[in-house]
Amino acid sequence: MSVDKTTVAKIARLARINVPEERQEQLASELNGILDWIAELDQVDTDNVEPLASVTGHGLPQRDDAVTDGNRVDEVLANVPETASGFFVVPKVVE
Numbered sequence: 001m002s003v004d005k006t007t008v009a010k011i012a013r014l015a016r017i018n019v020p021e022e023r024q025e026q027l028a029s030e031l032n033g034i035l036d037w038i039a040e041l042d043q044v045d046t047d048n049v050e051p052l053a054s055v056t057g058h059g060l061p062q063r064d065d066a067v068t069d070g071n072r073v074d075e076v077l078a079n080v081p082e083t084a085s086g087f088f089v090v091p092k093v094v095e
Contacts, residue, residue, distance in 0.1 A: 003031040 082089040
């Protein structure tokens, strides 16, 4: 894939970036360099390489994914000025 001045102008318009016309040729050259480097990476044989999540090889501790209420109702309600039957009391708003 090759990027030319017209493609740079279109990308700049879609990204809503103002790229002056005299800078578009240089930007096209830089983008082509990046795309060439990516194409070079595509040639690397990675068939026998395991996916890597961490360079240290240590896994994160796992816990059960269980939904709880936190069992902190009293602590939470202690932070509000007024409660009723275990709920927050807020002013009535009617428009």
